[in-house]
Amino acid sequence: MNIQYQKGSTIAAVATPPGNGAIAIVRLSGPEAIAIAEKIFSGPVAKFRSHTAHTGQVLAADGSVIDQALLIVFCAPRSYTGEDSVEIYCHGGALVTRKVLHRVLEAGARAALPGEFSFQAFGNGKLDLAQAEAVQLLISSQNELARQSASQQLEGVLSKRIAQFQQNLTRIAAILEAWVDFPEEGLEFAPLDATIEELETIHQQILALLNTFHEGRAIHEGISLCLAGSPNVGKSSLMNALLGKNRAIVTDIPGTTRDSLEENLRLGSMHFRITDTAGICSATDPVEQEGIRRSFAAMDAADLILLVLDASRPLSDNDRQLIDELKEKRAILVWNKVDLSMPEETISWEPVVFLSAKESQGIDALKQAIDRMIWKNGMPSKEEIVLSSVRHYQALHAAADSCQAVIDGLKEGRSPEFLSFDMRSCLNHLGAIIGTNVSEDILSSIFSQFCVGK
Helix, strand or coil: CCCCCCCCCCEEEECCCCCCEEEEEEEEECCCHHHHHHHHECCCHHHCCCCEEEEEEEECCCCCEEEEEEEEEECCCCCCCCCCEEEEEEEECHHHHHHHHHHHHHCCCEECCCCHHHHHHHHCCCCCHHHHHHHHHHHHCCCHHHHHHHHHHHCCHHHHHHHHHHHHHHHHHHHHHHHHHCCCCCCCCCCHHHHHHHHHHHHHHHHHHHCCHHHHHHHHHCEEEEEEECCCCCHHHHHHHHHCCCCCCCCCCCCCCCCCEEEEEEECCEEEEEEECCCCCCCCCHHHHHHHHHHHHHHHHCCEEEEEEECCCCCCHHHHHHHHHHCCCCEEEEEECCCCCCCCCCCCCCCEEECECCCCECHHHHHHHHHHHHCCCCCCCCCCCCCCCHHHHHHHHHHHHHHHHHHHHHHHCCCHHHHHHHHHHHHHHHHHHHCCCCCHHHHHHHHCCCCCCC
16 A cells, blocks of 8 residues: 655544544644644633643534534644644544544544554654554564553663664765775774774674564564374364364364364463464365365465374374474374374474373473474563564665675775675664654655554
């Protein structure tokens, strides 16, 4: 979506979710926000002090009362957007809210576009781009870790780390530029070895931040968990045991599940999308073949696979095929039905979990194994900065490549002009993360994903 935001407009929107509720908020922001509120409210809004609340009535054009309301004025620059803002707290019925908003628009405001309030905040220096993106992450967070991470980014922790990289690299960039400007003077602005060492330290810090992307994406987007195996090994029973409810149909007939079945799952502090798949076998029925094709597609797309085997019977050819195909993937080997028998065969695999989905035995051990597979370096602490945005990851990766090019160039004695170009490229990529070097198209793409009232 390519949205063209119009700077200088006074915008308005409902800032609360649609539907009926006790209270709804209609938000205005822009140079005419207070004047427009003065037209529609029973009190002298222009005389209200900033950050004070006042009761009154929202009035129609003919003077009739639309609703009893509470109004708060936020004078620039002490507002979310950095501009004069007004919030009207009316009763939360859908009809009432719509009429209040219509009256605000009738009085001269323009309907806000998705994310336009946050766009104003970014444009007025109230938020940098990484902080603005954190607003949407905070709104959409599905677990406590995601909320903590988004709050941390909104507070500017990631931005400060990027700014620190920029500050240190800018100082080195100045040295490189000096070598370009004064090549014949023989001036040593900084020892070469010390410059390389400092660049390598910064490069390692950038790589360390890049390495948090897997954890950050898992925190914010959740984990896709796929149950795979031959027919009748107990995949559906395991799904039901993990969910704590009978979501999937379970019978003794092989091939009961003929299509992929998805459900949301919360394990500990993490959100999962769990998929129960059709059993892998040699099928001639076109419906079964399509189900098996979808099973393999689900395995390819999954972040983590649970390969389920039946401990009460010898391994089949289908089992062995799956074992060979999934050895190189992120997968946990699950021996199910250990209440009937322990497996006769030992498979070289790590990790392995023994359980009985029917009797709900070993489920906690499986959850612990899943947790260990997700957090390769342990669960991030509350203080640790983690990357969660693909855009941030790509920009930081490009910055790391440019930084490495400068390091290699210094070691090889490359011309300072080329090194300066790589250094400027590195700084530009870092700037794109916090919004000091981004195009209008990128800004439009980011803010258009926000809800209208934000």
